[in-house]
Amino acid sequence: MPDTPDAIRTAALRKVYPAPGARRGAERRPDIVALVGLDLTVADGEFFGLLGPNGAGKTTTIGILTTRVKPTSGTASVAGADVVTNEVAVRQRIGVVPQRPNPDRSLNVRENLVFHAAYFGVARAVAARRAAALLDQLGIGDRGDAKVDQLSGGQQQRLMIARALIHEPRVIFLDEPTVGLDPQARHDLWDILRALHAQGRTIIMTTHYMEEADRLCERIAIMDHGRLLALDTPQQLKTRAPGGTLVELVLDGDATAAAARARELPGVSSAESLGLVLRVYAERGGELIPALIRTAGLEGRDVRDIHLSPPSLETLFISLTGRTLD
Amino acid sequence: MPSTSFTPPSTLRVFGALLRRDLHVTRRELPYFLVRTTLQPLLFIVVFGYLLPRMGFVGHGYGAALLPGVIAVSLTLSSVQSVALPMVQDFGFTREIEDRLLAPAPTRLIAFEKIFMGVLQGLIAAAVVLPMARLIMGPIDALTGAHAVPVLLVTILGAAAFSNLGLLMGTAINPQQIGLMFSVVVAPMIFFGCAYYPWQGLQAVPAMKYAVLVNPLVYVAEGMRGALTPALPHMSLPAVVGALVILTALFWTLGIRSFERRALS
Numbered sequence: 001m002p003d004t005p006d007a008i009r010t011a012a013l014r015k016v017y018p019a020p021g022a023r024r025g026a027e028r029r030p031d032i033v034a035l036v037g038l039d040l041t042v043a044d045g046e047f048f049g050l051l052g053p054n055g056a057g058k059t060t061t062i063g064i065l066t067t068r069v070k071p072t073s074g075t076a077s078v079a080g081a082d083v084v085t086n087e088v089a090v091r092q093r094i095g096v097v098p099q100r101p102n103p104d105r106s107l108n109v110r111e112n113l114v115f116h117a118a119y120f121g122v123a124r125a126v127a128a129r130r131a132a133a134l135l136d137q138l139g140i141g142d143r144g145d146a147k148v149d150q151l152s153g154g155q156q157q158r159l160m161i162a163r164a165l166i167h168e169p170r171v172i173f174l175d176e177p178t179v180g181l182d183p184q185a186r187h188d189l190w191d192i193l194r195a196l197h198a199q200g201r202t203i204i205m206t207t208h209y210m211e212e213a214d215r216l217c218e219r220i221a222i223m224d225h226g227r228l229l230a231l232d233t234p235q236q237l238k239t240r241a242p243g244g245t246l247v248e249l250v251l252d253g254d255a256t257a258a259a260a261r262a263r264e265l266p267g268v269s270s271a272e273s274l275g276l277v278l279r280v281y282a283e284r285g286g287e288l289i290p291a292l293i294r295t296a297g298l299e300g301r302d303v304r305d306i307h308l309s310p311p312s313l314e315t316l317f318i319s320l321t322g323r324t325l326d
Numbered sequence: 327m328p329s330t331s332f333t334p335p336s337t338l339r340v341f342g343a344l345l346r347r348d349l350h351v352t353r354r355e356l357p358y359f360l361v362r363t364t365l366q367p368l369l370f371i372v373v374f375g376y377l378l379p380r381m382g383f384v385g386h387g388y389g390a391a392l393l394p395g396v397i398a399v400s401l402t403l404s405s406v407q408s409v410a411l412p413m414v415q416d417f418g419f420t421r422e423i424e425d426r427l428l429a430p431a432p433t434r435l436i437a438f439e440k441i442f443m444g445v446l447q448g449l450i451a452a453a454v455v456l457p458m459a460r461l462i463m464g465p466i467d468a469l470t471g472a473h474a475v476p477v478l479l480v481t482i483l484g485a486a487a488f489s490n491l492g493l494l495m496g497t498a499i500n501p502q503q504i505g506l507m508f509s510v511v512v513a514p515m516i517f518f519g520c521a522y523y524p525w526q527g528l529q530a531v532p533a534m535k536y537a538v539l540v541n542p543l544v545y546v547a548e549g550m551r552g553a554l555t556p557a558l559p560h561m562s563l564p565a566v567v568g569a570l571v572i573l574t575a576l577f578w579t580l581g582i583r584s585f586e587r588r589a590l591s
Contacts, residue, residue: 066428068591098424100421102425119343119429
């Protein structure tokens with residue numbers, strides 16, 4: 001096989017949106033820096049996740065890579081084609097599943113696929129055959145003649161996936177594809193994405209669900225405030241979570257004194273109090289529980305509840321950004 | 327393994343695909359399209375071209391002044407609406423246009439294709455209203471079919487100017503205000519567009535005669551008069567053609583800038 005270019009390559013990618021209302025000149029609010037300077041490489045055939053809370057810069061990144069957002073500075077290419085100077089070639093190589101389904105409401109389900117394929121130069125007979133196969137594969141084979149408004153949210157999402165695949169792109173972008181889906185539909189979508197990846201396609205997915213990124217992605221970039229905070233495999237990222245397991249004990253009174261005592265215990269990397277909650281990071285969380293209960297008892301507190309979180313992307317994220325994802 | 331078709335289709339081929347999509351949708355909605363664009367002009371013709379002359383309120387010669395103007399109103403309204411309304415919808419809450427913005431072609435091709443459809447719909451409106459108007463109004467002495475080329479030229483240029491105006495309106499105006507736009511801009515444009523009276527007649531109110539020259543409809547209506555009823559007073563055809571070419575270029579420049587601002591961020 002000839003040398004395949006990287007699916008994604010960005011260098012010092014920066015995006016600044018002018019402040020809303022700035023043109024009116026009435027009140028000068030600061031411009032919004034959505035991307036600070038992103039350097040990212042995704043190999044051909046990789047399943048790649050962009051993880052971060054709302055406003056992290058994920059959607060802006062996807063927007064630039066799909067030629068819908070113009071970068072302020074820096075460069076980006078998709079499958080070897082520059083997103084600014086060669087946007088037509090980029091569009092030929094990508095399929096996009098948007099955050100919110102945006103089917104062509106003047107067309108029925110099958111027409112949505114066949115006409116979209118025609119924009120990419122796919123012959124009508126080929127497109128019709130592919131459309132039927134994709135709809136079957138996605139479990140909506142019986143809805144081909146339905147109007148898109150008659151589809152459920154999950155079915156519309158599947159239609160968007162079929163549309164993104166109809167011209168057989170190399171790189172597929174999915175922007176928060178499982179938001180608003182019920183748990184069953186979400187698991188079905190995961191199966192579909194795994195199957196696509198197994199066919200050798202590159203998948204770039206944004207999500208703010210830790211579990212989703214953990215289960216699906218080969219590599220994950222954690223972003224916040226337009227910056228890349230960490231980039232590695234889920235397993236490697238998890239080992240970077242600080243101090244191992246998070247143990248939280250809910251006491252029957254203020255936890256300040258107990259936290260001070262807990263810090264002295266061997267194996268505890270940090271301990272803090274949040275009202276009634278004693279929050280402890282420890283190398284081996286489970287073994288420490290009896291000692292922590294005794295420590296609380298020495299301060300005259302009873303333990304009402306215990307919560308144990310093993311090292312996870314969640315604990316890493318909290319340590320990187322100081323906040324939770326949602 | 328996914329196919330590695332890295333070569334995008336030609337721009338012409340993408341244009342053809344976009345056009346087929348619009349023709350498919352337009353054909354299905356043709357009855358609504360015809361009602362929307364021809365009902366108002368036809369009602370106007372029934373009242374002013376048929377009833378009033380028979381009541382003796384207006385002279386029989388009025389029909390000759392009215393007919394080209396009504397054609398102008400039909401074709402310009404249908405052009406402006408056929409671009410502005412889909413733009414408002416496509417860029418609105420549903421963002422349906424994303425589907426086409428992903429097509430492997432320059433972004434402005436999508437706008438250009440909509441303009442092309444707008445011109446086509448203007449042509450259809452003119453082709454439907456002209457014979458129906460003639461049928462309702464009866465014979466008109468000054469009317470001649472001898473100048474088919476000027477008629478076609480004015481129709482295409484008028485439809486192009488108003489399709490581009492539709493692109494500007496549909497992309498620059500807040501969707502909530504599109505109804506207001508039609509009442510505040512389009513309605514005065516029709517009434518002060520020399521559609522229902524010849525421009526020469528405005529000599530009675532000279533200030534008005536020059537003020538209406540900012541109105542693009544004036545050139546379409548006067549061009550139609552020059553092409554359909556050349557024996558009656560009308561603006562010179564070269565002036566009409568020049569004005570419509572300039573207006574088309576102006577509205578395209580402003581419209582495409584507005585379109586690209588909506589399509590790309």
